[in-house]
Amino acid sequence: MLSLLSAYRVEFRLAVVLLVICIFLAVFTDTFLTLGNVTSLLNNNAVNLIWAVGLLVVLIAGGIDISFAVAASVVQYLxxxxxxxxxxxxxxxxxIVAGLFGISLGFLNAALIHGFRVVSIVITIATFNVFFGLLMFFTRGRNIYNLPDWWVDRIFIFEHQSTNGTWSELNLSVAVMLVCVASTVILIKHTTLGRQLYAFGDNPEGARRAGVNIWTMHLVAYGWCGLMAGIGGLMQVNIAKEVVPNALYGRELEVLAAVVLGGARLGGGKGTVVGAVLGVLFVAITQNGLNLLGVSPFAFQMIIGATILVAISTSNISWDLRNMRTSQ
Incomplete structure (x- = not known):
């Protein structure tokens, strides 16, 4: 039990904080713990969870991808x-179509990062701007409403009508999210590629000398992130009922903050799906709680910025302490 808590100490602390926040919101609001609010939280954040597990794989491999949300918009249009x-x-x-488009965009990032030997954040900021610029150029910022019925029809995996007549439901995106989360667990925890991703992110040179193929690691990490971006983009259209070229612009920082808050180290080699899920829930519940309490939405942006800052600072501190212990 103690070894398990030690291995998941970040996740455990985050779970405790989440529990405290939930208790606080349950006491000071009337609607937080209602079935309608809980199902709404899951529906509204299913896409973020899909993207989070994709980004997690990149962070484990020691990289970072800023372009996935805009890539999802490109996938929607294509x-x-x-x-x-x-x-x-x-x-x-x-x-299949959305997944292939997403993987292709992920492979493009991998090829540029591997080919030019440039830090991943620089490449993905560049592709972020290229993707968004091309998308806005070809769409001229116009929405697409004429979509196939199967794509926009509401599909529910759970429905419930309360005694006061209000409906609570979980839509298809939640089911797809659960499959994506489970698939990511299998990839990083139960395959040789997953173990190699951790080794590569923790010590790239050591992994290379041990026979890990660097090109393969880049393809797997950014290809998986692209796949999740494509699937998330497909599900977002099912929720919104339209393709909006700039609707997902800016969502990448929210997801990044959630994943690093969940324990993924920006230096690579560390991170769990449990932590990523808890991080997304923390961000979602915080935003939901602020809305229910009538707090300005700008406060949420401050929290996101502070979260990234704290995560970067603590990640660097823990990395330095680890290196000190190793050198001793």
Whole structure:
């Protein structure tokens, strides 16, 4: 038990903080613990959770991707064109098409990072701007409303009507999110590639000398993040019922803050799916709580900025302490 707490101490502390926040909001608001609010939280943050597990894999490998949210917007637009050309499609085809587009954009990031030997944040900031610029140029900022019925039809995996007549439901995006989370757990915890990703992120040179293929690590990490970006973009359209070119712009920092808050180290080699999920829940519940308490939404942006700052600071401190112990 003690060894388990030691291995997941960041996640445990975050879970305790989340519990305290939930108790506080349950006491001081009337709607926080209602079934309607809980299901709404899950529906509204399912896409962020999909992106979070994709970004987690990149962070474990020692990289960072700033472009995934804009890449998801590009996937939405390209998928809409393909579905229009096909005359429809379906969810199976849609997931394949969006996934392939997302993986392609992820592979582009991997190729640029590996080929130019440039720090990943520089490359992904560049592709972020390229993706967004091209998207706005070709769409002229116009929304797409004429979409296949299967893509915009509401599909529920859970429905409940309370005694006062209000409905609570979980939509398809929650089910897809659960599959993405489970798939990421399998990748990083139960495959050789996952163990190599941790080793590569922790000590790239040591991993290379041990026979880990660096190019493969980049492809897996950024390809997985691209896959999650594509799937998340597909599900966002099902929620919004339209393709909005700039709707996802800015969501990347919110997801990044959640993942690093959940214990993923920006230097690589550390991070868990449990921590990423708890981080997203922390950000979502904090935002929801501030809204219920009538606090200005600008306070949420301050919290996100402070979260990233604290995560970077503590990550560097823990890394330095570890190196000191190793050298001794």
């Amino acid at each position: 998928s809409a064109q393909v579905f229009g050309w096909m005359g429809g499609g379906g969810w199976a085809v849609g997931l």
